[in-house]
Amino acid sequence: MQCYLTDGRGLDTLRLADRPAPVDLADHEVLVRVQAVSLNYRDLLVADGRYGGPQDPPIIAGSDLAGVVAAVGRHVTSLKPGDRVVNAPFRCWPAGSLRRDWAATFVGGQGVDGVLAQSVVYPAAALGICPPKLTPSEAATLPVAALTAWAAVVTHGRTRPGEWVLVHGTGGVSLFAAQFARLAGARVALSSAHSSKADWARQELGIEHTFDYRDADWPRDLRRATGGGVDVVVEVAGGPSLHQSLQACRYGSRVAVIGVLAGTESQINVFDLIRHQISMRGIYMESTEEFHSMLSALASSQIRPIVDRVFPWSDVPAAYRYLQAQQHIGKVVVDVESGHIN
Numbered sequence: 001m002q003c004y005l006t007d008g009r010g011l012d013t014l015r016l017a018d019r020p021a022p023v024d025l026a027d028h029e030v031l032v033r034v035q036a037v038s039l040n041y042r043d044l045l046v047a048d049g050r051y052g053g054p055q056d057p058p059i060i061a062g063s064d065l066a067g068v069v070a071a072v073g074r075h076v077t078s079l080k081p082g083d084r085v086v087n088a089p090f091r092c093w094p095a096g097s098l099r100r101d102w103a104a105t106f107v108g109g110q111g112v113d114g115v116l117a118q119s120v121v122y123p124a125a126a127l128g129i130c131p132p133k134l135t136p137s138e139a140a141t142l143p144v145a146a147l148t149a150w151a152a153v154v155t156h157g158r159t160r161p162g163e164w165v166l167v168h169g170t171g172g173v174s175l176f177a178a179q180f181a182r183l184a185g186a187r188v189a190l191s192s193a194h195s196s197k198a199d200w201a202r203q204e205l206g207i208e209h210t211f212d213y214r215d216a217d218w219p220r221d222l223r224r225a226t227g228g229g230v231d232v233v234v235e236v237a238g239g240p241s242l243h244q245s246l247q248a249c250r251y252g253s254r255v256a257v258i259g260v261l262a263g264t265e266s267q268i269n270v271f272d273l274i275r276h277q278i279s280m281r282g283i284y285m286e287s288t289e290e291f292h293s294m295l296s297a298l299a300s301s302q303i304r305p306i307v308d309r310v311f312p313w314s315d316v317p318a319a320y321r322y323l324q325a326q327q328h329i330g331k332v333v334v335d336v337e338s339g340h341i342n
């Protein structure tokens with residue numbers, strides 16, 4: 001079986017390797033023939049050693065798969081060969097709050113093998129049925145990006161119709177957040193450093209307000225444009241952006257702190273939080289229970305994941321570099337099937 005390995009010492013060290021195909025399944029495990037894998041900003045961090053440091057020994061890269069069940073363990077009743085599945089990003093986080101032992105089961109980092117492989121063994125309880133209308137490339141975008149957006153907008157954001165939701169940039173998490181916000185009947189403000197991407201988001205996703213996050217005055221302008229501020233923030237940038245997003249909030253808003261695109265250190269004005277009674281919550285994806293809820297919502301919605309580009313199996317390093325260049329809109333995907341021999 002072919003797979004891509006990373007040792008966390010830089011993108012240049014990402015390499016194609018052969019590993020024995022998995023054979024023995026434990027009672028509650030499933031063998032998945034992988035069709036597609038989507039890449040996340042996190043995968044860049046892992047390959048670069050900025051997420052858990054060097055991986056010694058090297059691990060299989062990647063976090064998000066869509067595939068077909070090839071075989072099931074003796075006690076698996078929820079899935080059967082032929083089912084199309086996607087993986088929850090934690091091999092074990094059934095429901096409720098995350099625990100330390102479950103946190104160590106996040107795939108594709110911190111010593112845990114990922115899914116950028118032709119076959120993957122996964123616990124049956126952490127697999128969900130793929131929404132039928134989605135292609136493998138579309139379905140592969142759901143595990144990390146869509147679940148994180150769902151956690152921010154739905155699970156913890158509790159977004160209501162008519163509210164304003166702020167998302168930053170046109171990457172994977174943000175565009176899913178914009179789509180879930182629209183599904184909830186909310187209005188969306190989106191920032192981008194590219195006017196062409198902002199125009200695309202207005203036309204294709206019904207985004208009402210766009211601005212450039214590099215403009216220093218954007219929080220004031222956004223408060224004006226939204227008649228007092230936003231209700232929900234999907235903060236994927238961190239760093240100085242968190243302080244600015246808090247300034248764009250109205251009373252009682254909910255801020256999901258998710259990412260570090262602008263840095264890991266933030267200086268915030270405590271009075272911004274106090275005066276406006278803002279709730280801030282760190283998001284680290286969500287449980288399998290929430291993953292199933294999200295898959296049900298997607299199956300009955302018109303939402304289609306935004307796939308920017310699909311790379312063949314032979315071009316995985318190029319796919320990583322393309323994601324790193326931040327020219328994409330939405331998600332970057334690897335067609336794993338293109339590497340299967342039959």
Ligand SMILES: NC(=O)c1ccc[n+]([C@@H]2O[C@H](COP(=O)([O-])OP(=O)(O)OC[C@H]3O[C@@H](n4cnc5c(N)ncnc54)[C@H](OP(=O)(O)O)[C@@H]3O)[C@@H](O)[C@H]2O)c1
Pocket residue numbers: 039040041042144145148168169170171172173174191192193194197213236237241257258259260261262283284285323326327328330
């Ligand atoms: N905590 C969690 O559970 C969790 C889960 C998933 C992701 N994350 C984190 O969330 C962040 C986004 O992940 P992703 O996979 O969606 O990334 P991505 O697809 O690579 O998104 C990159 C986009 O973000 C925008 N961006 C870049 N720098 C920015 C800045 N300083 N301020 C605002 N926007 C900026 C750019 O959009 P434009 O080109 O339009 O400007 C860029 O194209 C990462 O930090 C990732 O580690 C966290």
